[in-house]
Amino acid sequence: MMNVKVLGTGCANCRNTIALVQAVAREKGLTIELEKVEELRDIMAYGIMSTPGVVIDGAVVHAGGVPSRQKVEGWLANGSPS
Numbered sequence: 001m002m003n004v005k006v007l008g009t010g011c012a013n014c015r016n017t018i019a020l021v022q023a024v025a026r027e028k029g030l031t032i033e034l035e036k037v038e039e040l041r042d043i044m045a046y047g048i049m050s051t052p053g054v055v056i057d058g059a060v061v062h063a064g065g066v067p068s069r070q071k072v073e074g075w076l077a078n079g080s081p082s
Contacts, residue, residue: 002076005035007043007053014052016066021054024072032076 004021008014018036025032037043037055046055050064056075 001031001033003033003035003057004075005037005055007037007046007048007055008051009038009040009043011051013066017052017054020066020069020072021076024069024076028073028076030076 004025006014006018006021008017014036018034021032021034025034043051043053046053046060048060048063052062052066053060053064054062054067054075061075062071
């Protein structure tokens with residue numbers, strides 16, 4: 001099972017990113033483990049200075065702003081970061 005972490009302090013962009021990842025996974029019929037990481041020190045541990053960030057299976061794939069639907073679909077379709 002793919003592990004997806006959305007890093008952010010709970011801002012609107014972070015919530016939108018979580019909703020987008022959930023929607024794409026549901027549409028694709030994928031089961032993912034989705035985690036919200038809201039502690040600043042945990043976010044900074046990934047080297048992300050601009051949120052929201054997305055981490056898939058331990059690799060940072062995105063930082064800053066809501067990712068496009070196409071990007072999320074690509075990440076989830078490939079089963080690994082692209």
